[in-house]
Amino acid sequence: MKMIESVARAICVCMEADSTNWRIYQDEAKAAIEAMREPSKRVEDEINGWFDTNDSEAGKRAWEAAIDAALKEGC
Secondary structure, eight states, X not given: OOHHXXXXXXXXXXXXXXXXXXXXXXXXXXXXXXXXXXXXXXXXXXXXXXXXXSOTTHHHHHHHHHHHHHHHTOO
C-alpha cells in the first residue's frame, strides 16, 4: 500500500467514515505528510544516531527524502 493511501485510510477511520471512501481524504493525507517534512529536533537527533558520519544534516536529508518519496508515489 502506498503511503498516501495508508494515511488517507487512517484519516478515514478517524473520521468514522466508510473505509471504502478513503480516496476523498487524499488531499488531507498529502497535507499531513507534507507537514511532517521538516523534522522536529528530537526526530532529527534520533535519525542522526543511525548514521555513522560527522554530517549533522544527514538525518534531516534522509527524513526529507523519505517524505518526498512518499509524496511522489501517489496513490
